[in-house]
Amino acid sequence: MLCSGSVCGEVRVWSLPTSTCVGCFQAHLGSTEALTFLKEESMLLSAGSDHTLQLWSGGLGCSVTTLKDDECEQEPPQKKLKSTRSESAAVCVAVNGDFAAVAYQHEGVKLFSLVTGEKVWNTTETSVQCLLWITLDPEKTEPELLLAGGEDSNLRAWKKKEGEEGMMGGLESVGMFTAQTGTILAMAQNTTYLATASDEFTVALCLLSDKAEDLASEPHATLRGHTGGVTCLAFSPDGEKLLSGGKDQALMVWDVASTPPALFKLLPHAHGDWITGCVWTPNCVISSSNDGKLCLWDLEVGQHLKEISWKRPLLSVCSLEQYVMAGCSDGALHVWNWDTEMEICHIAAHKKRINHCSLLPNTDEEKDAKAEDMTVFTASDDGTVQLWKPFQVEHFSTFQGHSGAVHGVVLKEEGEFLSVSEDRSLRCWTWTTEGPRSLRGAVTALCFHQHDDMVLAGYESGLMELWQNHKVICHKQLTNSPIAAVCSMPNSQFAVSYLKTLLVDVWKLVWSKQRDTVSLVKVSTHKVSQPVVRLIYCSTLLGITHNATIIEPLRPKEDDTWSCQGTNWTDRVIIRGISHNDDKSIWLVGEEDTKITIGFMFVMGPSTLNYSCFSSLVMEREEEEKKTESMMTAAAVDNGTSTAGVFSVSVYVDYYLHSERTIWSQKQKNVCHCLLTSIS
Template sequence: MADVFISYSRKDKAFVRALYAHLITLDREVWVDWQDIAPASEWKLEIKRGIELANKFIFVISSDSAQSEHCLYELECAIAHHKQIIPLVCRDLVEEVLPAELAQYQWISFCSDDDFGTALQKLIEVIDSDLEHSRIHARLKFRAEEWERSDRQSDFLLRGTELTEAQQWLIAGASKSPKPLALQQDFIAASQDWQHQEATRWKELYEIAERERKRAEVAEVDALNLSSQALFTANEQIRGLVTAIKAGKNLKRAEPPIEMQRRTIATLRQIVYEIRNVNSLQGHRSGVRSVHFSPDGQLLLSGGSDGSVWLWSRNGRALRSFNGHDDLIRCVRFSPDGQFLATASSDRTAKLWRVNGEWLHTLAGHKAGVTSVSFSPSGHVVATGSIDGTLKLWTLDGELVQTLTGHSRGINSVEFSPNGQFFASGSGDFTTKIWGVDGQEQRTLVGHEGWVDSVSFSPDGQLLATASGDRTVKLWSVDGQELKTLSGHRSDVTGVRFSPDGLRLATASSDATVKLWNLDGQELHTFVGHNDWVRGLSFSPDGLLLASASSDRNIHLWSLHRTGLQTLFGHSDWVGNVCFSPDGQCLATGSSDCTVKIWNLQGQVLETFKGHQNWISSIRFSPDGQLIASASGDHTIRLWTRDGRRLRTFSGHRRWVNCLSFSPNGQQIVSCSGDGTIKRWDLEGQVLQTYADHQDQVYSVAFSPDGQQIVSSARDGSVRIWNLDGQVAQVFPTLDATVMSVCFSPDGQRIAMGGGDGSVKLMGTDGQALQNFLGHKATVRCVCFSPSGNMLASSSVDRTIKLWSLDGRELQTLTGHTDWVNNVCFSPDGQSIASSSRDRTVILRKLDLNLLSLNLDQLLTLGCNWVRDYLHTNPYVEESDRLLCEGIAD
């Protein structure tokens, strides 16, 4: 964020250049447009953003600027954004042409008869007066407007120390300029209310848990279960696991009901399966801006806004901190041999150190803050980039070798290629440049619509990734060809790094998330746990860990070994149905966007089938995998070849078709409809039988494994088994809620039902009730058996998938979707599970079948092995918790 924005007439350019140079020398960040006027829409957008992000607004008054359409537009923007206006006079003018908006302000005169140094000193005093107030005003205005644009969602409110600082600013700023805006006051008040409500809610939960704990050990286990789930859901992953371990240990001492035992084990199993946060490193007194693993992966280096540099062991223990800079640290790096460190700072210097913290050299010469530093692969050359728009190359002795210019704005990132023949720089001028080590500019990469914050070469040096304020990451070949754009973050992408194997990318964003991608642009995983901007990223050399540094003062270590979850993006509306091909090599999905898509297991779309005129409600592969049938809200069924060729359309239902199923021999299809009927068809589209005993919409239908019977369920809660000739073989007692899904077990002896009351029921085909599975909090949309028949999966409007053993035990709850989970299915080998959702995505995940069979002691061992480093090294762990895992074998 700049200290000032300068508005001026192009005829006063010489004066502005001189003024700019003095301000930069005095370490003030300045936003000024040196370029010729771009197309109106682009120029206005850029100017508006520059003004919005600047703390104060300088208007250089002259007869030309006073009549300039562009200058007056900039003045209007500054007033609209409540910026403090600082008028400067650089030459005489006719007062009658002065804009009325400037009349109320006292000018600072830089006319030829005035003393420039005196005027400059007065300007600096005005700029610095209440500068912190102006900075906070600008930041809170930006956050408040973001909150307003989000329809005032609580996710965008202030929390913790941010809220405390904002409250103090509001009280102190009542008599200052610019005055707090009504929106800012509403924003802070809403944040206070929300925090109070949250504090009240958590206090009530805690008090309830305490009362229950005092009443009995059994109740304590239950309360810990609730707390661990709440913490984990709130992305406090490690604390959630610690609490789940406490519940498990207390369970061993108590004698709770069998249902509570199952619930405790299921919660611990879920967290052990889903946890990704390995440790949280805390020590910096303010935001952490950069982090870097040592070449051997045993050390971690971090630099923060508090001006300190910290060295950590891989297990999270703080080894030492050292200081030497006079301002915030923007970048830290290990040398290739791990013996030296480089740090870059806003104090306009970079420094070289030994790994023991001994200072060696200061690299001084930049005229503004140094934003980035990089060692060449040989370790003999150091490159630095600065807000002053220049790159500098240095020897390890601190001698300046060369200064490179070419960017029109500040440089945010610099990195050498793995072979040391090139290095890249990303700039606020929206471009990335590739330079030879001789200092010659090789090429300029143009394509981003915002500043380039971070650059990263792939390990083989053939690709370059760039992260931008336009919320995207771009992949380029080193010859400058744009290959791919990665989109998914909700705000500026502040960092990007290749994994050591070069197969994945990690990105950091001001939306407080870290994302993992493959090189095809598919988002593999989102790491959520920070509560402020994530600015720094570093992979461990073995590729098992990813470190992220954030303005929330935390460094999180994430496990990459257990990201067996893949999200498939491609549909533009609800994904209602998903199924595996019989060979398990691909997936088919049907969506409300009226398309069917075929995907490989790497998340790539192989085919898209178009033709239906309404939503796709059901989709199935034929048993031999050569045909695909789709049912739709357009009242039809379509039969396709696997490569997307439409064979024929089945017409006969009078309302939407809700579900379909192939017979085991693949020669027939059965379908059900909102018209209350079930139809059995041959593959030529001829109706073989119509079943019309249901009195309401029929939601689900399926063949028995031997193909001799059909099971169906309806909105009125009725479930029936039919013989192929249309005779009802079994009528189940009508349930109290709609039955959305029904299916046979692989052995054909049982029926699973999922209903609108959130329950899953297991029935014998003779009508006998076998089990009632309770755990979902909303309608169950789909139920299915595993191929072996020893497990059930259910998906729900409550956004979860649950895995059950047939004796009624909840084995695991799978999360990840952000809206209803419409459908779930097992892969043919039972090793994976796919789910489709109203959030427009499909999630494909590997199942840890060994984990599902572990007992409580084994789960406690896994959990304790995960949190041992955190318990031993984190300074904020309660002392009573440090011994939590004592006596549990590692």
């Protein structure tokens, strides 16, 4: 792999065997001055004329998120357990909209939200080998049922719970049926048939119209011809042909448009070992095998066109346009251009073998999906499902400190490097890969822990960090949505709200017995009707929405109403700041038509918000001061004094609540947040 920088700040990634550019990304705002690889070429350090150094992954392949059940992260038990549970292998993935169903070898099926990455439902009925979302009604665009094929030869079906928004309420069982004997290893669907493949050498075709009337209806046809278990199925784009591959090393093409369905083409010795996957492309079909080969076939003439060889077994395959992706037994995800046979990248996706890889479907019909923007799922024996952007690089961190262009970097020793700049300084930096890989974007929420010297930081990427003594002691990817607010609560708990998710979560800090490690454990999740942009705990948890409505997120839905009827600020005032007066009262500072509004609320306790006392007053400015057009962005109140920050004019405004005096003081920088505190 070769990387090169340019005067426009772009870095290009090159394949040396073919002398071809396989990717590019914007590294700096100015020219890229220097590049060097770190940690056995797994990391790339770039230096730019924009005075910064940037740390990137050493090649293409960006991790988007990880789907993993966190039930193992519970409070430490009182007694030491005699044994620990090993991770159950993730076998396959099936995606429906914003949700992904994952099959596990010994733990059934779990449903995850792709927005938050959290588990929303699970069943542990049997060991599942394959999953498929199917549509029984051809007039419907969204899949209706989730099917799971198990080792007991049964197919189980679930549907979305009635009355639930999306699938956040989970799924409910609608029945079970048997199409053939033996373990069900693969499934596929066109507009007419559901095809299932068995370890007993057969392929069953079930009419979807029959299944819509009676899930237990008999198969329409059974296709026989394989002499080993059938491991993979794929319908042609027009739905008239069905491709099957098996443990007998054969590929078979079936004409399912004929009556009855019949064998169309036989390739008896397609590979030297089990066939693990097959997929159609616009010009050919591709098969993968335990023999480490990807073979391209012209099925019209039954001719082998070309092959791509690897040194380890390839266990799954998927394709988009001219690119083919394959999961390997060593945990790597490989991307090739099958037209040129050039490897684009190989990603160290997992530490154990990849059982399944598939593409994230394009749900936006108005937007043309580009192959370079694809997202690939990988399911592994390590018990996790990863989402990857194969054509993107991963950004780890930015190093700032130089006041001039950085012209050179060199590795000093493990974990340290040197940089030299136009500012005539030589600097030594420390870097580590132990930090959270998913840390991206700005800090969007901060909160001090109530009793300890710790700070909670929420990020635009949905990452939460816990800081103590100038270092991160714990981190967790809570969601893929930006974190809007964080609030400390009693009993080492804290509440979190999100900008793009109508949820408020309560988390708890759980320490080990030696108090040397800490983890974040979710306590509860509460749905809200609007995004909560501010949180504060005042004898109960209070949330504030964009339109200045004050709610109790922890109050049950059926308990009267969530809105606070004691305020008249809703849809009128933009709340810029909120702070404690004491344990049962709070100050609020807002803006209404360039006027500053001060509010005071007394809260008696949980479920008493509608009866709490609220009062407010408006601060007027002098006529000369009103000529200054500026927008307030932040405010704080403490001991009867209000401080407000304004945008563009950069002014601090002090309002004394017990007088009519207004004091202005000029500053040089914009104010985004205000905080009043005492310093001893």
